[in-house]
Amino acid sequence: MTFAERLKGIEERIAQACLRSGRNRAEIRLMVVSKFQGIDRIEEAWEQGIRLFGESRVQEAAEKFSGFKETHPELELHMIGSLQRNKAKIAASLFDCVQSVDRESIIGELGKYAAERKAPLKVLLELHTGEESKTGFPDEESLLRGAEQALGFPGLAPAGLMTMAPYTGDTDQVRSSFRALVHAQQRLKKEFPDSDWSCLSMGMSNDFEIAVEEGAALLRIGSALFGERRQGDGQQ
Numbered sequence: 608m609t610f611a612e613r614l615k616g617i618e619e620r621i622a623q624a625c626l627r628s629g630r631n632r633a634e635i636r637l638m639v640v641s642k643f644q645g646i647d648r649i650e651e652a653w654e655q656g657i658r659l660f661g662e663s664r665v666q667e668a669a670e671k672f673s674g675f676k677e678t679h680p681e682l683e684l685h686m687i688g689s690l691q692r693n694k695a696k697i698a699a700s701l702f703d704c705v706q707s708v709d710r711e712s713i714i715g716e717l718g719k720y721a722a723e724r725k726a727p728l729k730v731l732l733e734l735h736t737g738e739e740s741k742t743g744f745p746d747e748e749s750l751l752r753g754a755e756q757a758l759g760f761p762g763l764a765p766a767g768l769m770t771m772a773p774y775t776g777d778t779d780q781v782r783s784s785f786r787a788l789v790h791a792q793q794r795l796k797k798e799f800p801d802s803d804w805s806c807l808s809m810g811m812s813n814d815f816e817i818a819v820e821e822g823a824a825l826l827r828i829g830s831a832l833f834g835e836r837r838q839g840d841g842q843q
């Protein structure tokens with residue numbers, strides 16, 4: 608199957624999930640997760656009208672997208688993987704948004720370097736809601752402290768929340784993970800009503816339909832669009 612065919616299939620499933628839950632497709636953004644994919648596959652997605660891409664490693668994103676960004680100014684590039692402090696400087700200039708903001712030390716580093724940007728760096732706060740890898744703020748209290756800290760940096764523009772549901776066929780567990788993110792969003796809206804918390808980034812290849820039903824604003828889809836990644840499948 609080609610990228611275009613896979614995309615069509617995904618769009619049909621998003622449309623069905625919207626119908627089931629009374630949602631409007633226009634409220635939901637589709638991000639193509641291009642980690643491990645070469646520039647030829649990225650071009651293929653671009654030709655299908657995709658403008659929003661997600662990468663999980665700073666170095667790989669810089670190698671693939673620095674030149675691409677200049678020739679494709681409409682590109683919107685987000686960081687979705689765990690960010691190391693020593694990569695915060697590059698991240699703050701390369702990405703339009705960092706979705707994986709998961710601890711106070713990273714907020715401090717991003718806030719410092721983002722001050723040099725023309726427009727503020729969008730950030731999403733990542734909440735740990737039950738996925739094995741343990742990334743994300745561990746609970747709502749630490750998330751609220753992170754929000755307050757992020758709002759103190761003029762170079763940062765908090766825009767919402769991100770989570771990864773556990774990788775399991777147990778849909779109840781996946782659903783409760785997404786509901787935990789919605790709950791956290793409601794608390795942030797109450798605590799910081801003058802800020803924007805509208806973006807809920809949740810839903811991947813194996814669980815995006817549940818995410819749509821639970822209120823996702825941004826879906827992050829990789830393997831369902833590019834085909835399964837093989838182990839050690841670096842650049843193809």
Ligand SMILES: *Cc1c(COP(=O)(O)O)cnc(C)c1O
Nearest residue numbers: 640663687811812827828829830
């Ligand atoms: C890899 C990744 C995705 C995409 O996963 P697929 O299962 O390939 O759709 C989404 N979000 C994050 C944070 C990822 O690391």
